Amino acid sequence: MGEAMAADGDVLIASGVGMVFNADSANPVRALGDISFGLRKSEVLAIVGPSGCGKTTLFNIIAGLITPSQGSVSVNGVQVAGAKGHVGYMLQKDMLLPWRSVLDNVTLGLEVRGVSRAESVEIAHRLITSYGLGGFENAKPATLSGGMRQRVAFMRTLAFDPDVILLDEPFSALDFQTRLLLQGEVQRIIRERGKSVILVTHDIGEAITMADRIVVMTNRPATVKCVHTIELSDSERDPVTIRTNPLYNQYFNQIWSELEIRREI
Amino acid sequence: MTIAVPARQRGSLVSPWLLILLGQIALTIGFFGLWEIAIRAQWLPVYLYGQPSGIAGKFVTLIADGSLIQSTLVTGFESLVGFVIGCFFGSVAGLALWLTPRLALVLRPFIVAINGLPKIALAPLIIVWFGIGIESKIAVAAIITFIVSLMTAFSGAQEVDQDLIRLMRSLGATQRQTFVKIVAPATMPWIISGLRLNVGFALIGAVVGEYIAAKQGLGYLVYYAGTLYDLNAVWVGLFALMLLALVLDYAVTLLERWLSW
Numbered sequence A: 001m002g003e004a005m006a007a008d009g010d011v012l013i014a015s016g017v018g019m020v021f022n023a024d025s026a027n028p029v030r031a032l033g034d035i036s037f038g039l040r041k042s043e044v045l046a047i048v049g050p051s052g053c054g055k056t057t058l059f060n061i062i063a064g065l066i067t068p069s070q071g072s073v074s075v076n077g078v079q080v081a082g083a084k085g086h087v088g089y090m091l092q093k094d095m096l097l098p099w100r101s102v103l104d105n106v107t108l109g110l111e112v113r114g115v116s117r118a119e120s121v122e123i124a125h126r127l128i129t130s131y132g133l134g135g136f137e138n139a140k141p142a143t144l145s146g147g148m149r150q151r152v153a154f155m156r157t158l159a160f161d162p163d164v165i166l167l168d169e170p171f172s173a174l175d176f177q178t179r180l181l182l183q184g185e186v187q188r189i190i191r192e193r194g195k196s197v198i199l200v201t202h203d204i205g206e207a208i209t210m211a212d213r214i215v216v217m218t219n220r221p222a223t224v225k226c227v228h229t230i231e232l233s234d235s236e237r238d239p240v241t242i243r244t245n246p247l248y249n250q251y252f253n254q255i256w257s258e259l260e261i262r263r264e265i
Numbered sequence B: 001m002t003i004a005v006p007a008r009q010r011g012s013l014v015s016p017w018l019l020i021l022l023g024q025i026a027l028t029i030g031f032f033g034l035w036e037i038a039i040r041a042q043w044l045p046v047y048l049y050g051q052p053s054g055i056a057g058k059f060v061t062l063i064a065d066g067s068l069i070q071s072t073l074v075t076g077f078e079s080l081v082g083f084v085i086g087c088f089f090g091s092v093a094g095l096a097l098w099l100t101p102r103l104a105l106v107l108r109p110f111i112v113a114i115n116g117l118p119k120i121a122l123a124p125l126i127i128v129w130f131g132i133g134i135e136s137k138i139a140v141a142a143i144i145t146f147i148v149s150l151m152t153a154f155s156g157a158q159e160v161d162q163d164l165i166r167l168m169r170s171l172g173a174t175q176r177q178t179f180v181k182i183v184a185p186a187t188m189p190w191i192i193s194g195l196r197l198n199v200g201f202a203l204i205g206a207v208v209g210e211y212i213a214a215k216q217g218l219g220y221l222v223y224y225a226g227t228l229y230d231l232n233a234v235w236v237g238l239f240a241l242m243l244l245a246l247v248l249d250y251a252v253t254l255l256e257r258w259l260s261w
């Protein structure tokens, strides 16, 4: 078991984050209990937790979209106060703009930052060609497969080169094969670029494949239940062959038993 | 990209389109033929229904003396100008309300109330304000289409996926950037559907305006012919209106192609 608490030098530190929705109403929703953790530089930290435990809420707080009821988050030593584009946030759905081409979807974040058109087109071009979508620059999202759309959404997140990237169940809508493919690709890109990533997922296998550490959350209101350090080298992290690794099964069973899966079915 | 084309039925000799077209022609001929026969056989009184051959004759007369063309142009002009003014300002106002959510909250019940009103009921009032010239018909068409466009643009802007707005905010976008890059384009299909509705409303506005008080236009022609029991002339006017509606609708189709993403 690893250590959740933040240490000096962490790129992102959540300390005592709690969230209550509709606090003043008759039935307040306590989404997050008391969450503290640190994200190390160039680390992939996976968060797994039961459905509805507050994972997306945590991301919204980190991205500055909502203000926590208690506690705070800091990124690169700066307190998060409002949405300022300090992290790259890839939402649960791909959220591509149907009226824009692939290229113009990728440049969205750059436009918002006022990067010149020529420069953003060049950045987007490089991303698109180096990640296997060359030739689709002018295609509309509606003509792309689910996997391609998700790639475009990921490139849009990478385009403005954020240090910290939040991925909210990025592959959950994809079929199994495509999911494994993208896990491998995204993992490679993240490591190449040394990004620090928080990955929310329901898929324990995905978490083991991609993450350096895995945070297991409790049911709502979510708190950190435990943290696992995944001792696998990069070469052992192939999404397919990892499944034959005895360590994989060990982690899997451990985490599965820790998740408070309600037997409602 | 491939475009789905209805495949020709295996074994059938004619394409489905041709069949559809033939059906439409047959229906038209059958309808007018039956009508003509019903009048000639005196199953229906001609003074209540008119008669296709008489309508054709009337059409020739009204074309020859130029009055049909002139009336069509007048009504077309009124509807078109009213349509453009109403749709433009209505859509802009509806979108702008997104930028001022407080004002939108204040105005909402009023907008809903005005929208609930049968808008054509405003026509007499507008005629009083704007007189009996073409300005008042333009005003009727403009005000009605304004309300419809305002409503569609406003509700469209409210319907924009909140996750898109979250995405923009997470990128650090300002309210203005979110409006320009997301809200306005995402609302476009709604605005276009408003335009489509408004083709009908603009014509209704102009024609009802002419019914109430006018010296020219198709509405005036129809209304005046009606008071004289000249049913054939009424029909000529109505068919001209139908044609006008088709033309305006086609113009919107072109506009739609240009505006849509």
Ligand SMILES: Nc1ncnc2c1ncn2[C@@H]1O[C@H](COP(=O)(O)OP(=O)(O)OP(=O)(O)O)[C@@H](O)[C@H]1O
Pocket (backbone or CB within 6 Å): A021, A022, A029, A030, A031, A050, A051, A052, A053, A054, A055, A056, A057, A058, A220
């Ligand atoms: N704006 C809000 N107002 C009230 N309740 C909310 C709001 N947003 C989220 N919630 C509630 O907070 C809880 C946590 O929601 P959240 O979306 O963060 O969960 P999640 O872990 O991401 O779920 P999932 O696994 O389904 O994606 C849920 O019970 C949800 O209904």
Ligand SMILES: [Mg+2]
Pocket (backbone or CB within 6 Å): A055, A056, A057, A092, A168
């Ligand atoms: Mg979620």
